[in-house]
Amino acid sequence: MADQEQEDRTEQPSEKRIREAREKGDLPRSRDLSGSMVVLAAVATLISTGHDAMEHARTIYRLGLSYSREALFAGQLPVHAWYGALHEAVAIVAPIAVATLLAALGAPTLLGGLNFSAEALQPKFERLDPIAGLGKIFAMRGLVELGKSLLKLLMIGGALLILIHSWQPEIMETGRGVVGAGIAQSLGLLGRAGLIFGVMLGLIGGVDAIWQRFDYTRRQRMTKQELRDEHKESDGSPELKGRIRQVQQQMSRRRMMQELPKADVVIVNPTHFAVALQYDDGRMRAPKVIAKGVDVLAQQIRLVAASHRIPLVEAPPLARALYATTDIGREVPASLYVAVAQVLAYVYQVKQAVTHGMTPPEPPRPEVDPDLMGPYRDN
Structure with a gap:
Protein backbone atom coordinates (compact mmCIF):
# COMPACT_ATOMS: atom_id res chain seq x y z
CA MET A 1 0.00 0.00 0.00
CA ALA A 2 2.84 2.40 0.85
CA ASP A 3 4.55 1.69 -2.46
CA GLN A 4 1.29 2.26 -4.34
CA GLU A 5 0.72 5.55 -2.49
CA GLN A 6 4.25 6.69 -3.31
CA GLU A 7 3.72 5.85 -6.99
CA ASP A 8 0.68 8.14 -6.99
CA ARG A 9 2.80 11.04 -5.75
CA THR A 10 3.90 12.39 -9.12
CA GLU A 11 3.77 16.16 -8.48
CA GLN A 12 6.70 18.23 -7.22
CA PRO A 13 6.26 19.52 -3.64
CA SER A 14 4.91 23.03 -3.26
CA GLU A 15 6.58 25.76 -1.21
CA LYS A 16 3.90 25.32 1.46
CA ARG A 17 4.64 21.60 1.68
CA ILE A 18 8.39 22.26 2.06
CA ARG A 19 7.74 24.97 4.66
CA GLU A 20 5.52 22.67 6.73
CA ALA A 21 8.15 19.92 6.55
CA ARG A 22 10.83 22.32 7.82
CA GLU A 23 8.54 23.35 10.69
CA LYS A 24 8.33 19.67 11.66
CA GLY A 25 12.12 19.35 11.49
CA ASP A 26 12.05 17.25 8.33
CA LEU A 27 15.04 18.34 6.22
CA PRO A 28 17.54 16.49 4.05
CA ARG A 29 20.39 15.45 6.32
CA SER A 30 23.44 13.25 5.80
CA ARG A 31 25.20 11.90 8.87
CA ASP A 32 27.98 10.56 6.68
CA LEU A 33 28.63 13.99 5.15
CA SER A 34 28.62 15.63 8.59
CA GLY A 35 30.90 12.94 10.02
CA SER A 36 33.34 13.18 7.16
CA MET A 37 33.58 16.98 7.41
CA VAL A 38 34.16 16.78 11.17
CA VAL A 39 36.87 14.13 10.74
CA LEU A 40 38.56 16.02 7.92
CA ALA A 41 38.47 19.27 9.88
CA ALA A 42 39.93 17.59 12.99
CA VAL A 43 42.66 15.75 11.10
CA ALA A 44 43.57 18.75 8.94
CA THR A 45 43.79 20.98 12.02
CA LEU A 46 45.84 18.40 13.90
CA ILE A 47 48.29 18.08 11.00
CA SER A 48 48.62 21.85 10.49
CA THR A 49 49.09 22.54 14.22
CA GLY A 50 51.01 19.34 14.98
CA HIS A 51 54.32 21.09 15.68
CA ASP A 52 52.71 23.55 18.11
CA ALA A 53 50.79 20.72 19.75
CA MET A 54 54.06 18.84 20.35
CA GLU A 55 55.58 21.92 22.01
CA HIS A 56 52.57 22.29 24.27
CA ALA A 57 52.76 18.58 25.15
CA ARG A 58 56.47 18.95 26.03
CA THR A 59 55.59 21.87 28.27
CA ILE A 60 53.02 19.75 30.10
CA TYR A 61 55.63 17.02 30.49
CA ARG A 62 58.18 19.47 31.89
CA LEU A 63 55.68 20.97 34.33
CA GLY A 64 55.28 17.60 36.01
CA LEU A 65 58.98 16.66 36.17
CA SER A 66 60.99 19.88 36.48
CA TYR A 67 60.71 22.09 39.56
CA SER A 68 63.00 23.71 42.09
CA ARG A 69 63.53 22.79 45.76
CA GLU A 70 61.92 26.05 46.89
CA ALA A 71 58.79 25.38 44.81
CA LEU A 72 58.56 21.86 46.23
CA PHE A 73 58.55 23.07 49.84
CA ALA A 74 56.41 26.16 49.15
CA GLY A 75 53.29 24.00 48.83
CA GLN A 76 52.05 25.69 45.64
CA LEU A 77 53.70 23.31 43.19
CA PRO A 78 50.59 21.15 42.50
CA VAL A 79 48.38 24.17 41.86
CA HIS A 80 51.00 25.80 39.64
CA ALA A 81 51.54 22.59 37.67
CA TRP A 82 47.79 21.99 37.32
CA TYR A 83 47.01 25.46 36.02
CA GLY A 84 49.95 25.38 33.63
CA ALA A 85 49.03 21.95 32.28
CA LEU A 86 45.39 23.06 31.85
CA HIS A 87 46.48 26.14 29.91
CA GLU A 88 48.68 24.06 27.60
CA ALA A 89 45.95 21.41 27.12
CA VAL A 90 43.45 24.08 26.11
CA ALA A 91 45.98 25.42 23.60
CA ILE A 92 46.22 21.93 22.09
CA VAL A 93 42.48 21.19 22.02
CA ALA A 94 41.06 24.63 21.15
CA PRO A 95 41.97 24.72 17.41
CA ILE A 96 40.61 21.21 16.90
CA ALA A 97 37.42 21.99 18.84
CA VAL A 98 36.78 25.18 16.87
CA ALA A 99 37.42 23.45 13.52
CA THR A 100 35.14 20.51 14.33
CA LEU A 101 32.40 22.85 15.61
CA LEU A 102 32.47 24.89 12.39
CA ALA A 103 32.42 21.67 10.35
CA ALA A 104 29.50 20.29 12.38
CA LEU A 105 27.50 23.50 11.73
CA GLY A 106 28.59 23.83 8.11
CA ALA A 107 27.62 20.35 6.93
CA PRO A 108 23.85 20.74 7.59
CA THR A 109 23.95 24.23 6.10
CA LEU A 110 25.36 22.89 2.83
CA LEU A 111 22.61 20.31 2.44
CA GLY A 112 19.41 21.58 4.03
CA GLY A 113 20.28 24.76 5.90
CA LEU A 114 20.12 25.47 9.61
CA ASN A 115 16.69 24.98 11.13
CA PHE A 116 15.18 24.89 14.62
CA SER A 117 11.94 23.03 15.15
CA ALA A 118 10.23 22.79 18.52
CA GLU A 119 7.95 20.09 17.13
CA ALA A 120 10.93 17.87 16.37
CA LEU A 121 11.92 17.98 20.06
CA GLN A 122 8.59 16.61 21.22
CA PRO A 123 8.66 12.90 22.17
CA LYS A 124 6.99 10.54 19.74
CA PHE A 125 6.21 7.25 21.42
CA GLU A 126 5.20 5.59 18.16
CA ARG A 127 8.91 5.41 17.37
CA LEU A 128 9.21 2.83 20.16
CA ASP A 129 6.89 0.45 18.31
CA PRO A 130 9.05 -2.64 17.52
CA ILE A 131 6.78 -3.76 14.67
CA ALA A 132 7.03 -0.38 12.95
CA GLY A 133 10.79 -0.39 13.50
CA LEU A 134 11.06 -3.83 11.95
CA GLY A 135 9.12 -2.58 8.93
CA LYS A 136 11.53 0.31 8.50
CA ILE A 137 14.46 -2.08 8.37
CA PHE A 138 13.09 -3.73 5.23
CA ALA A 139 11.89 -0.45 3.68
CA MET A 140 13.82 1.32 0.95
CA ARG A 141 15.56 3.69 3.36
CA GLY A 142 16.56 0.83 5.64
CA LEU A 143 18.08 -1.10 2.78
CA VAL A 144 19.97 1.99 1.62
CA GLU A 145 21.37 2.55 5.14
CA LEU A 146 22.42 -1.11 5.29
CA GLY A 147 24.13 -0.77 1.93
CA LYS A 148 25.96 2.37 3.06
CA SER A 149 27.17 0.64 6.22
CA LEU A 150 28.52 -2.30 4.23
CA LEU A 151 30.14 0.09 1.74
CA LYS A 152 31.82 2.03 4.56
CA LEU A 153 33.07 -1.18 6.10
CA LEU A 154 34.52 -2.42 2.82
CA MET A 155 36.04 0.87 1.66
CA ILE A 156 37.41 2.21 4.93
CA GLY A 157 38.39 -1.16 6.36
CA GLY A 158 40.03 -2.22 3.10
CA ALA A 159 41.90 1.07 2.77
CA LEU A 160 43.22 0.88 6.33
CA LEU A 161 44.32 -2.75 5.89
CA ILE A 162 46.20 -1.79 2.73
CA LEU A 163 47.83 1.13 4.56
CA ILE A 164 48.88 -1.01 7.53
CA HIS A 165 50.41 -3.55 5.18
CA SER A 166 52.25 -0.91 3.15
CA TRP A 167 53.37 1.05 6.23
CA GLN A 168 54.55 -2.03 8.13
CA PRO A 169 58.30 -1.14 7.90
CA GLU A 170 57.63 2.41 9.15
CA ILE A 171 55.49 1.12 12.00
CA MET A 172 58.26 -1.25 13.10
CA GLU A 173 60.82 1.59 12.99
CA THR A 174 58.88 3.70 15.50
CA GLY A 175 60.05 1.52 18.40
CA ARG A 176 63.72 1.25 17.44
CA GLY A 177 64.92 4.84 17.40
CA VAL A 178 64.90 7.80 19.72
CA VAL A 179 61.74 8.20 21.77
CA GLY A 180 60.95 11.70 20.47
CA ALA A 181 61.45 10.67 16.86
CA GLY A 182 59.34 7.55 17.37
CA ILE A 183 56.48 9.57 18.85
CA ALA A 184 56.64 12.08 16.01
CA GLN A 185 56.67 9.31 13.44
CA SER A 186 53.74 7.55 15.12
CA LEU A 187 51.70 10.74 15.18
CA GLY A 188 52.54 11.32 11.51
CA LEU A 189 51.29 7.85 10.60
CA LEU A 190 48.11 8.36 12.60
CA GLY A 191 47.52 11.73 10.93
CA ARG A 192 47.93 10.29 7.45
CA ALA A 193 45.65 7.37 8.32
CA GLY A 194 43.04 9.76 9.72
CA LEU A 195 43.26 11.92 6.60
CA ILE A 196 42.70 8.91 4.33
CA PHE A 197 39.87 7.75 6.59
CA GLY A 198 38.25 11.23 6.33
CA VAL A 199 38.63 11.32 2.54
CA MET A 200 37.05 7.89 2.15
CA LEU A 201 34.22 8.90 4.47
CA GLY A 202 33.87 12.14 2.51
CA LEU A 203 33.37 10.24 -0.75
CA ILE A 204 30.66 8.17 0.87
CA GLY A 205 29.18 11.31 2.42
CA GLY A 206 29.05 13.07 -0.96
CA VAL A 207 27.14 10.17 -2.51
CA ASP A 208 24.87 10.01 0.55
CA ALA A 209 24.14 13.75 0.31
CA ILE A 210 22.95 13.32 -3.27
CA TRP A 211 20.78 10.37 -2.24
CA GLN A 212 19.35 12.22 0.78
CA ARG A 213 18.38 15.19 -1.41
CA PHE A 214 16.70 12.87 -3.93
CA ASP A 215 14.96 10.84 -1.22
CA TYR A 216 13.73 13.99 0.55
CA THR A 217 12.20 15.36 -2.66
CA ARG A 218 10.67 11.93 -3.38
CA ARG A 219 9.10 11.76 0.09
CA GLN A 220 7.69 15.28 -0.19
CA ARG A 221 6.09 14.72 -3.60
CA MET A 222 2.33 15.23 -3.73
CA THR A 223 -0.60 13.63 -5.46
CA LYS A 224 -2.69 15.63 -7.91
CA GLN A 225 -5.54 15.65 -5.40
CA GLU A 226 -3.31 17.00 -2.62
CA LEU A 227 -2.12 19.75 -4.95
CA ARG A 228 -5.68 20.70 -5.85
CA ASP A 229 -6.72 20.68 -2.17
CA GLU A 230 -3.79 22.91 -1.28
CA HIS A 231 -4.68 25.37 -4.02
CA LYS A 232 -8.25 25.44 -2.75
CA GLU A 233 -7.05 26.00 0.79
CA SER A 234 -4.69 28.82 -0.15
CA ASP A 235 -6.78 30.51 -2.83
CA GLY A 236 -10.23 29.58 -1.56
CA SER A 237 -12.76 27.35 -3.27
CA PRO A 238 -14.59 28.72 -6.35
CA GLU A 239 -17.86 28.66 -4.40
CA LEU A 240 -16.35 30.68 -1.56
CA LYS A 241 -14.72 33.17 -3.91
CA GLY A 242 -18.01 33.55 -5.78
CA ARG A 243 -19.84 34.19 -2.53
CA ILE A 244 -17.23 36.79 -1.52
CA ARG A 245 -17.58 38.56 -4.86
CA GLN A 246 -21.36 38.54 -4.47
CA VAL A 247 -21.16 40.08 -1.00
CA GLN A 248 -18.67 42.68 -2.22
CA GLN A 249 -20.95 43.62 -5.11
CA GLN A 250 -23.91 43.94 -2.76
CA MET A 251 -21.95 46.19 -0.42
CA SER A 252 -20.72 48.29 -3.35
CA ARG A 253 -24.26 48.71 -4.66
CA ARG A 254 -25.52 49.67 -1.20
CA ARG A 255 -22.84 52.36 -0.87
CA MET A 256 -23.59 53.54 -4.40
CA MET A 257 -27.29 53.92 -3.65
CA GLN A 258 -26.46 55.83 -0.47
CA GLU A 259 -24.36 58.29 -2.50
CA LEU A 260 -26.93 58.61 -5.28
Whole structure:
Protein backbone atom coordinates (compact mmCIF):
# COMPACT_ATOMS: atom_id res chain seq x y z
CA MET A 1 0.00 0.00 0.00
CA ALA A 2 2.84 2.40 0.85
CA ASP A 3 4.55 1.69 -2.46
CA GLN A 4 1.29 2.26 -4.34
CA GLU A 5 0.72 5.55 -2.49
CA GLN A 6 4.25 6.69 -3.31
CA GLU A 7 3.72 5.85 -6.99
CA ASP A 8 0.68 8.14 -6.99
CA ARG A 9 2.80 11.04 -5.75
CA THR A 10 3.90 12.39 -9.12
CA GLU A 11 3.77 16.16 -8.48
CA GLN A 12 6.70 18.23 -7.22
CA PRO A 13 6.26 19.52 -3.64
CA SER A 14 4.91 23.03 -3.26
CA GLU A 15 6.58 25.76 -1.21
CA LYS A 16 3.90 25.32 1.46
CA ARG A 17 4.64 21.60 1.68
CA ILE A 18 8.39 22.26 2.06
CA ARG A 19 7.74 24.97 4.66
CA GLU A 20 5.52 22.67 6.73
CA ALA A 21 8.15 19.92 6.55
CA ARG A 22 10.83 22.32 7.82
CA GLU A 23 8.54 23.35 10.69
CA LYS A 24 8.33 19.67 11.66
CA GLY A 25 12.12 19.35 11.49
CA ASP A 26 12.05 17.25 8.33
CA LEU A 27 15.04 18.34 6.22
CA PRO A 28 17.54 16.49 4.05
CA ARG A 29 20.39 15.45 6.32
CA SER A 30 23.44 13.25 5.80
CA ARG A 31 25.20 11.90 8.87
CA ASP A 32 27.98 10.56 6.68
CA LEU A 33 28.63 13.99 5.15
CA SER A 34 28.62 15.63 8.59
CA GLY A 35 30.90 12.94 10.02
CA SER A 36 33.34 13.18 7.16
CA MET A 37 33.58 16.98 7.41
CA VAL A 38 34.16 16.78 11.17
CA VAL A 39 36.87 14.13 10.74
CA LEU A 40 38.56 16.02 7.92
CA ALA A 41 38.47 19.27 9.88
CA ALA A 42 39.93 17.59 12.99
CA VAL A 43 42.66 15.75 11.10
CA ALA A 44 43.57 18.75 8.94
CA THR A 45 43.79 20.98 12.02
CA LEU A 46 45.84 18.40 13.90
CA ILE A 47 48.29 18.08 11.00
CA SER A 48 48.62 21.85 10.49
CA THR A 49 49.09 22.54 14.22
CA GLY A 50 51.01 19.34 14.98
CA HIS A 51 54.32 21.09 15.68
CA ASP A 52 52.71 23.55 18.11
CA ALA A 53 50.79 20.72 19.75
CA MET A 54 54.06 18.84 20.35
CA GLU A 55 55.58 21.92 22.01
CA HIS A 56 52.57 22.29 24.27
CA ALA A 57 52.76 18.58 25.15
CA ARG A 58 56.47 18.95 26.03
CA THR A 59 55.59 21.87 28.27
CA ILE A 60 53.02 19.75 30.10
CA TYR A 61 55.63 17.02 30.49
CA ARG A 62 58.18 19.47 31.89
CA LEU A 63 55.68 20.97 34.33
CA GLY A 64 55.28 17.60 36.01
CA LEU A 65 58.98 16.66 36.17
CA SER A 66 60.99 19.88 36.48
CA TYR A 67 60.71 22.09 39.56
CA SER A 68 63.00 23.71 42.09
CA ARG A 69 63.53 22.79 45.76
CA GLU A 70 61.92 26.05 46.89
CA ALA A 71 58.79 25.38 44.81
CA LEU A 72 58.56 21.86 46.23
CA PHE A 73 58.55 23.07 49.84
CA ALA A 74 56.41 26.16 49.15
CA GLY A 75 53.29 24.00 48.83
CA GLN A 76 52.05 25.69 45.64
CA LEU A 77 53.70 23.31 43.19
CA PRO A 78 50.59 21.15 42.50
CA VAL A 79 48.38 24.17 41.86
CA HIS A 80 51.00 25.80 39.64
CA ALA A 81 51.54 22.59 37.67
CA TRP A 82 47.79 21.99 37.32
CA TYR A 83 47.01 25.46 36.02
CA GLY A 84 49.95 25.38 33.63
CA ALA A 85 49.03 21.95 32.28
CA LEU A 86 45.39 23.06 31.85
CA HIS A 87 46.48 26.14 29.91
CA GLU A 88 48.68 24.06 27.60
CA ALA A 89 45.95 21.41 27.12
CA VAL A 90 43.45 24.08 26.11
CA ALA A 91 45.98 25.42 23.60
CA ILE A 92 46.22 21.93 22.09
CA VAL A 93 42.48 21.19 22.02
CA ALA A 94 41.06 24.63 21.15
CA PRO A 95 41.97 24.72 17.41
CA ILE A 96 40.61 21.21 16.90
CA ALA A 97 37.42 21.99 18.84
CA VAL A 98 36.78 25.18 16.87
CA ALA A 99 37.42 23.45 13.52
CA THR A 100 35.14 20.51 14.33
CA LEU A 101 32.40 22.85 15.61
CA LEU A 102 32.47 24.89 12.39
CA ALA A 103 32.42 21.67 10.35
CA ALA A 104 29.50 20.29 12.38
CA LEU A 105 27.50 23.50 11.73
CA GLY A 106 28.59 23.83 8.11
CA ALA A 107 27.62 20.35 6.93
CA PRO A 108 23.85 20.74 7.59
CA THR A 109 23.95 24.23 6.10
CA LEU A 110 25.36 22.89 2.83
CA LEU A 111 22.61 20.31 2.44
CA GLY A 112 19.41 21.58 4.03
CA GLY A 113 20.28 24.76 5.90
CA LEU A 114 20.12 25.47 9.61
CA ASN A 115 16.69 24.98 11.13
CA PHE A 116 15.18 24.89 14.62
CA SER A 117 11.94 23.03 15.15
CA ALA A 118 10.23 22.79 18.52
CA GLU A 119 7.95 20.09 17.13
CA ALA A 120 10.93 17.87 16.37
CA LEU A 121 11.92 17.98 20.06
CA GLN A 122 8.59 16.61 21.22
CA PRO A 123 8.66 12.90 22.17
CA LYS A 124 6.99 10.54 19.74
CA PHE A 125 6.21 7.25 21.42
CA GLU A 126 5.20 5.59 18.16
CA ARG A 127 8.91 5.41 17.37
CA LEU A 128 9.21 2.83 20.16
CA ASP A 129 6.89 0.45 18.31
CA PRO A 130 9.05 -2.64 17.52
CA ILE A 131 6.78 -3.76 14.67
CA ALA A 132 7.03 -0.38 12.95
CA GLY A 133 10.79 -0.39 13.50
CA LEU A 134 11.06 -3.83 11.95
CA GLY A 135 9.12 -2.58 8.93
CA LYS A 136 11.53 0.31 8.50
CA ILE A 137 14.46 -2.08 8.37
CA PHE A 138 13.09 -3.73 5.23
CA ALA A 139 11.89 -0.45 3.68
CA MET A 140 13.82 1.32 0.95
CA ARG A 141 15.56 3.69 3.36
CA GLY A 142 16.56 0.83 5.64
CA LEU A 143 18.08 -1.10 2.78
CA VAL A 144 19.97 1.99 1.62
CA GLU A 145 21.37 2.55 5.14
CA LEU A 146 22.42 -1.11 5.29
CA GLY A 147 24.13 -0.77 1.93
CA LYS A 148 25.96 2.37 3.06
CA SER A 149 27.17 0.64 6.22
CA LEU A 150 28.52 -2.30 4.23
CA LEU A 151 30.14 0.09 1.74
CA LYS A 152 31.82 2.03 4.56
CA LEU A 153 33.07 -1.18 6.10
CA LEU A 154 34.52 -2.42 2.82
CA MET A 155 36.04 0.87 1.66
CA ILE A 156 37.41 2.21 4.93
CA GLY A 157 38.39 -1.16 6.36
CA GLY A 158 40.03 -2.22 3.10
CA ALA A 159 41.90 1.07 2.77
CA LEU A 160 43.22 0.88 6.33
CA LEU A 161 44.32 -2.75 5.89
CA ILE A 162 46.20 -1.79 2.73
CA LEU A 163 47.83 1.13 4.56
CA ILE A 164 48.88 -1.01 7.53
CA HIS A 165 50.41 -3.55 5.18
CA SER A 166 52.25 -0.91 3.15
CA TRP A 167 53.37 1.05 6.23
CA GLN A 168 54.55 -2.03 8.13
CA PRO A 169 58.30 -1.14 7.90
CA GLU A 170 57.63 2.41 9.15
CA ILE A 171 55.49 1.12 12.00
CA MET A 172 58.26 -1.25 13.10
CA GLU A 173 60.82 1.59 12.99
CA THR A 174 58.88 3.70 15.50
CA GLY A 175 60.05 1.52 18.40
CA ARG A 176 63.72 1.25 17.44
CA GLY A 177 64.92 4.84 17.40
CA VAL A 178 64.90 7.80 19.72
CA VAL A 179 61.74 8.20 21.77
CA GLY A 180 60.95 11.70 20.47
CA ALA A 181 61.45 10.67 16.86
CA GLY A 182 59.34 7.55 17.37
CA ILE A 183 56.48 9.57 18.85
CA ALA A 184 56.64 12.08 16.01
CA GLN A 185 56.67 9.31 13.44
CA SER A 186 53.74 7.55 15.12
CA LEU A 187 51.70 10.74 15.18
CA GLY A 188 52.54 11.32 11.51
CA LEU A 189 51.29 7.85 10.60
CA LEU A 190 48.11 8.36 12.60
CA GLY A 191 47.52 11.73 10.93
CA ARG A 192 47.93 10.29 7.45
CA ALA A 193 45.65 7.37 8.32
CA GLY A 194 43.04 9.76 9.72
CA LEU A 195 43.26 11.92 6.60
CA ILE A 196 42.70 8.91 4.33
CA PHE A 197 39.87 7.75 6.59
CA GLY A 198 38.25 11.23 6.33
CA VAL A 199 38.63 11.32 2.54
CA MET A 200 37.05 7.89 2.15
CA LEU A 201 34.22 8.90 4.47
CA GLY A 202 33.87 12.14 2.51
CA LEU A 203 33.37 10.24 -0.75
CA ILE A 204 30.66 8.17 0.87
CA GLY A 205 29.18 11.31 2.42
CA GLY A 206 29.05 13.07 -0.96
CA VAL A 207 27.14 10.17 -2.51
CA ASP A 208 24.87 10.01 0.55
CA ALA A 209 24.14 13.75 0.31
CA ILE A 210 22.95 13.32 -3.27
CA TRP A 211 20.78 10.37 -2.24
CA GLN A 212 19.35 12.22 0.78
CA ARG A 213 18.38 15.19 -1.41
CA PHE A 214 16.70 12.87 -3.93
CA ASP A 215 14.96 10.84 -1.22
CA TYR A 216 13.73 13.99 0.55
CA THR A 217 12.20 15.36 -2.66
CA ARG A 218 10.67 11.93 -3.38
CA ARG A 219 9.10 11.76 0.09
CA GLN A 220 7.69 15.28 -0.19
CA ARG A 221 6.09 14.72 -3.60
CA MET A 222 2.33 15.23 -3.73
CA THR A 223 -0.60 13.63 -5.46
CA LYS A 224 -2.69 15.63 -7.91
CA GLN A 225 -5.54 15.65 -5.40
CA GLU A 226 -3.31 17.00 -2.62
CA LEU A 227 -2.12 19.75 -4.95
CA ARG A 228 -5.68 20.70 -5.85
CA ASP A 229 -6.72 20.68 -2.17
CA GLU A 230 -3.79 22.91 -1.28
CA HIS A 231 -4.68 25.37 -4.02
CA LYS A 232 -8.25 25.44 -2.75
CA GLU A 233 -7.05 26.00 0.79
CA SER A 234 -4.69 28.82 -0.15
CA ASP A 235 -6.78 30.51 -2.83
CA GLY A 236 -10.23 29.58 -1.56
CA SER A 237 -12.76 27.35 -3.27
CA PRO A 238 -14.59 28.72 -6.35
CA GLU A 239 -17.86 28.66 -4.40
CA LEU A 240 -16.35 30.68 -1.56
CA LYS A 241 -14.72 33.17 -3.91
CA GLY A 242 -18.01 33.55 -5.78
CA ARG A 243 -19.84 34.19 -2.53
CA ILE A 244 -17.23 36.79 -1.52
CA ARG A 245 -17.58 38.56 -4.86
CA GLN A 246 -21.36 38.54 -4.47
CA VAL A 247 -21.16 40.08 -1.00
CA GLN A 248 -18.67 42.68 -2.22
CA GLN A 249 -20.95 43.62 -5.11
CA GLN A 250 -23.91 43.94 -2.76
CA MET A 251 -21.95 46.19 -0.42
CA SER A 252 -20.72 48.29 -3.35
CA ARG A 253 -24.26 48.71 -4.66
CA ARG A 254 -25.52 49.67 -1.20
CA ARG A 255 -22.84 52.36 -0.87
CA MET A 256 -23.59 53.54 -4.40
CA MET A 257 -27.29 53.92 -3.65
CA GLN A 258 -26.46 55.83 -0.47
CA GLU A 259 -24.36 58.29 -2.50
CA LEU A 260 -26.93 58.61 -5.28
CA PRO A 261 -29.01 61.42 -3.64
CA LYS A 262 -25.95 63.68 -3.95
CA ALA A 263 -26.06 63.48 -7.76
CA ASP A 264 -26.77 66.58 -9.88
CA VAL A 265 -27.99 64.68 -12.92
CA VAL A 266 -28.60 61.11 -14.13
CA ILE A 267 -27.87 60.45 -17.79
CA VAL A 268 -29.91 57.57 -19.21
CA ASN A 269 -30.19 55.55 -22.39
CA PRO A 270 -33.29 55.54 -21.91
CA THR A 271 -33.87 52.08 -20.36
CA HIS A 272 -30.61 50.08 -20.50
CA PHE A 273 -28.03 52.50 -19.01
CA ALA A 274 -28.03 55.02 -16.18
CA VAL A 275 -25.03 57.08 -14.99
CA ALA A 276 -25.28 59.56 -12.08
CA LEU A 277 -22.92 62.58 -12.05
CA GLN A 278 -21.99 64.94 -9.25
CA TYR A 279 -20.17 68.22 -9.72
CA ASP A 280 -19.02 70.87 -7.26
CA ASP A 281 -16.98 73.51 -9.04
CA GLY A 282 -15.46 74.60 -5.73
CA ARG A 283 -14.05 71.16 -4.84
CA MET A 284 -13.83 69.16 -8.06
CA ARG A 285 -11.77 69.58 -11.18
CA ALA A 286 -14.38 67.75 -13.25
CA PRO A 287 -17.73 65.99 -12.75
CA LYS A 288 -17.52 62.62 -10.98
CA VAL A 289 -19.48 59.41 -11.54
CA ILE A 290 -21.08 58.37 -8.25
CA ALA A 291 -23.38 55.63 -9.56
CA LYS A 292 -23.93 53.62 -12.73
CA GLY A 293 -25.73 50.51 -13.83
CA VAL A 294 -27.41 48.60 -16.63
CA ASP A 295 -30.84 47.01 -16.98
CA VAL A 296 -32.29 46.24 -13.51
CA LEU A 297 -29.69 48.32 -11.66
CA ALA A 298 -30.25 51.19 -14.10
CA GLN A 299 -33.98 51.02 -13.34
CA GLN A 300 -33.26 51.20 -9.60
CA ILE A 301 -31.03 54.24 -10.14
CA ARG A 302 -33.78 55.99 -12.08
CA LEU A 303 -36.33 55.24 -9.35
CA VAL A 304 -34.08 56.59 -6.59
CA ALA A 305 -33.26 59.65 -8.69
CA ALA A 306 -36.96 60.31 -9.32
CA SER A 307 -37.76 60.00 -5.61
CA HIS A 308 -35.08 62.62 -4.82
CA ARG A 309 -36.11 64.85 -7.75
CA ILE A 310 -32.76 64.46 -9.50
CA PRO A 311 -33.01 65.45 -13.19
CA LEU A 312 -32.86 62.63 -15.74
CA VAL A 313 -31.44 63.51 -19.14
CA GLU A 314 -31.67 61.16 -22.10
CA ALA A 315 -28.35 61.10 -23.96
CA PRO A 316 -27.81 57.50 -25.12
CA PRO A 317 -24.32 57.87 -26.67
CA LEU A 318 -23.03 59.81 -23.65
CA ALA A 319 -24.57 57.33 -21.18
CA ARG A 320 -22.90 54.39 -22.92
CA ALA A 321 -19.57 56.22 -23.17
CA LEU A 322 -19.60 57.20 -19.47
CA TYR A 323 -20.48 53.65 -18.46
CA ALA A 324 -17.66 52.21 -20.58
CA THR A 325 -14.89 54.69 -19.67
CA THR A 326 -15.44 55.82 -16.08
CA ASP A 327 -15.49 53.78 -12.85
CA ILE A 328 -17.56 54.78 -9.84
CA GLY A 329 -15.81 57.49 -7.84
CA ARG A 330 -13.71 58.65 -10.82
CA GLU A 331 -13.84 61.91 -12.69
CA VAL A 332 -15.08 61.82 -16.29
CA PRO A 333 -12.30 61.73 -18.90
CA ALA A 334 -11.23 64.88 -20.70
CA SER A 335 -12.59 63.51 -23.98
CA LEU A 336 -16.13 63.79 -22.53
CA TYR A 337 -15.81 67.21 -20.88
CA VAL A 338 -17.70 69.06 -23.64
CA ALA A 339 -20.57 66.57 -23.78
CA VAL A 340 -20.96 66.50 -20.00
CA ALA A 341 -20.75 70.31 -19.84
CA GLN A 342 -23.64 70.56 -22.30
CA VAL A 343 -25.78 68.31 -20.09
CA LEU A 344 -24.93 70.22 -16.89
CA ALA A 345 -25.64 73.54 -18.61
CA TYR A 346 -29.00 72.20 -19.73
CA VAL A 347 -29.86 71.12 -16.17
CA TYR A 348 -28.94 74.56 -14.85
CA GLN A 349 -31.05 76.27 -17.54
CA VAL A 350 -34.04 74.04 -16.73
CA LYS A 351 -33.79 74.97 -13.05
CA GLN A 352 -33.64 78.67 -13.93
CA ALA A 353 -36.60 78.33 -16.29
CA VAL A 354 -38.72 76.60 -13.64
CA THR A 355 -37.79 79.18 -11.05
CA HIS A 356 -38.70 82.16 -13.25
CA GLY A 357 -41.65 80.53 -15.03
CA MET A 358 -39.93 80.45 -18.38
CA THR A 359 -40.08 77.86 -21.16
CA PRO A 360 -37.44 75.13 -20.61
CA PRO A 361 -34.79 74.79 -23.34
CA GLU A 362 -34.57 71.85 -25.72
CA PRO A 363 -32.56 68.86 -24.40
CA PRO A 364 -29.01 68.75 -25.78
CA ARG A 365 -27.75 66.12 -28.18
CA PRO A 366 -24.08 65.92 -27.22
CA GLU A 367 -21.78 64.32 -29.79
CA VAL A 368 -19.55 61.46 -28.55
CA ASP A 369 -16.75 59.59 -30.27
CA PRO A 370 -18.16 56.09 -30.97
CA ASP A 371 -14.86 54.51 -29.92
CA LEU A 372 -15.45 55.75 -26.36
CA MET A 373 -18.51 53.52 -26.06
CA GLY A 374 -16.36 50.39 -26.19
CA PRO A 375 -18.39 47.16 -26.28
CA TYR A 376 -21.65 49.13 -25.83
CA ARG A 377 -21.40 50.91 -29.16
CA ASP A 378 -24.48 49.21 -30.64
CA ASN A 379 -26.64 49.09 -27.47
